[in-house]
Amino acid sequence: MNYLEAFGGKAGSIATLTWALLILSIAVVVIITALTLAAVLRRRSPRRATEADREPLAREESGLSWITIGVAISTVALLGGMAWNAYTMAAINRPPHDPAxxxxxxxxxxxxxxxxxxxxxxxxxxxxxxxxxxxxxxxxxxxxxxxxxxxxxxxxxxxxxxxxxxxxxxxxxxxxxxxxxxxxxxxxxxxxxxxxxxxxxxxxxxxxxxxxxxxxRPAKPQAGTLASAQTLFVARCGACHTVRGAGAGGALGPDLTHLMSRRDIAANTLPNTIANLSGWIADPQTIKPGAKMPVLELSAPELATIRQYLETLE
Ligand code: HEC
Ligand SMILES: [Cu+2]
Structure with missing residues (x-):
């Protein structure tokens, strides 16, 4: 998840702006640090201190103090950043094509x-x-x-x-x-x-x-032992999960009709493997403490049967 890399037009204009502001901020920190260090080092030497004390006076006489220059540069940088920001926000507000x-x-x-x-x-x-x-x-x-x-x-x-x-x-x-x-x-x-x-x-x-x-497509119709596995699934899991075509219509948890087509389970907490599915069904609370799926106290045969049924949800 790299926010400095873009793979689409919208993200592209945001990433360019992000890079520009990042470089600007780093430049500000580097310049301020260098100036502060320079000032500190100059003050340290007693002979130089007198020169340094006279210098601002000379500048003020010429009408242009370092304060003015500093404020001017910061103002240009900040207003420039703000304008670019506003421009980017306006540019990405509407899509270039009608949504498909x-x-x-x-x-x-x-x-x-x-x-x-x-x-x-x-x-x-x-x-x-x-x-x-x-x-x-x-x-x-x-x-x-x-x-x-x-x-x-x-x-x-x-x-x-x-x-x-x-x-x-x-x-x-x-x-x-x-x-x-x-x-x-x-x-x-x-x-x-x-x-x-x-x-x-x-x-x-x-x-x-x-x-x-x-x-x-709805879930495939099941025959034989899998038909009874489906009945068990509907009884134990159907209150919270939907499987279209199987008579399970719960809405508290994710739709599982095509569970096996997904790469991960539990919002990408674990890869969607048979072992991880078994672990999740047996004890979701150890994997994701506080998740809204309770431990269902299934017996070992029930667990095996339901897992077998889940494998058919392609
Ligand atoms: C009380 C409601 C509830 C019951 C009952 C329930 N679940 Fe869940 N289930 C959830 C919720 C909520 C989630 C999402 C958890 C999360 O990711 O935070 C979930 C997630 C899942 C996931 C992961 C899906 C995905 O795509 O990430 C699977 C698989 C699953 N449940 C299977 C089952 C099975 C099998 C049963 C029955 C043995 C069952 N659940 C019973 C609420 C429930
Ligand atoms: Cu959130």
Whole structure:
């Protein structure tokens, strides 16, 4: 998550400004330190002190004191920085193209819900913590929170936007090249704030369409032992998790319909491996203390059965 590197037009203008202000600030510190040191060293030598004392008088007579020069340089630097800042903010306020896609982002303690919007209800679906977007296209994000204030930030793609209770904020992003971009909740939101990361995967438009078509599909129908595993899942987990097509419609936790298509679990706390999934289901509280998923006290066979069922959610 390097905020000094940009992979999209919007992030590009922000990164240029960030670099300029960073270099300016470092220059200010270096110059002030050098001048202070020079002044201190000059005062130390008694012979030089008398010359130094006379000098300001001479300057004042000529009408231009070092104070005036210093104030002038600072004013130019500060006003220049402010103007550039205002210019960048205005430039990134509106996207260059009409958005191809709108994603509603809902922040939860401590995970992200992404709802892909559409005018056609059959094209709407939910996923969690990992959002895919098409490369080179403008994506609109409508952000809101289910609980406290969070902040959505993918540094390589754009600016930060706060999730404020009772309000919907908007921003847009564009990825210039395919890749996996990491983001982070950037407003302290409680105990697991640090484990509230975001993955944005920028796909070539064709790959994005394939991903979207796969996400739209409901979970596969299960037969035999897996049918009873699904029944167990719905009974033990369905109050909080949705699996479309399986009769589980809970909304307190992430949609698990295509769980196995995601890289990580628990807002990128752990890679999505079978071992980590088993560990999470057995004891989410050791992995992410305070998370809103309780320890469910499953027996070993129940745990194995449910894990087997989760593996089918591709
Ligand atoms: C009381 C509600 C609740 C119940 C019951 C519950 N969960 Fe969860 N689950 C959550 C919440 C909330 C999260 C998000 C935790 C976080 O990342 O902070 C979660 C996260 C998960 C994740 C990680 C998903 C991801 O994409 O990050 C998996 C997998 C999961 N739960 C499986 C299960 C299974 C299997 C059961 C049943 C044995 C279950 N859960 C029961 C609330 C619940
Ligand atoms: Cu947060």
């Amino acid at each position: 896609l709108t994603i509603r982002v809902i922040g939860h303690q401590w995970w992200w819900q992404f709802r892909y919007k559409s005018d056609d209800p059959s094209q709407i679906f939910d996923t969690a913590n990992e959002a895919h977007i098409p490369v080179g296209q403008t994506v609109r994000f409508e952000v809101e929170t289910a609980d406290v204030i969070h902040s959505f930030w993918i540094p390589a793609l754009g600016d930060k936007i706060d999730l404020i209770p009772g309000q919907t904020n908007e921003t847009w992003l564009e990825a210039g090249q395919p890749g996996v971009y990491r983001g982070q909740c950037s407003e302290y939101c409680g105990r697991q704030h640090a484990h509230m990361a975001i993955t944005v995967v920028a796909d070539a438009p064709k790959d994005f369409e394939a991903w979207r078509a796969a996400q739209l």
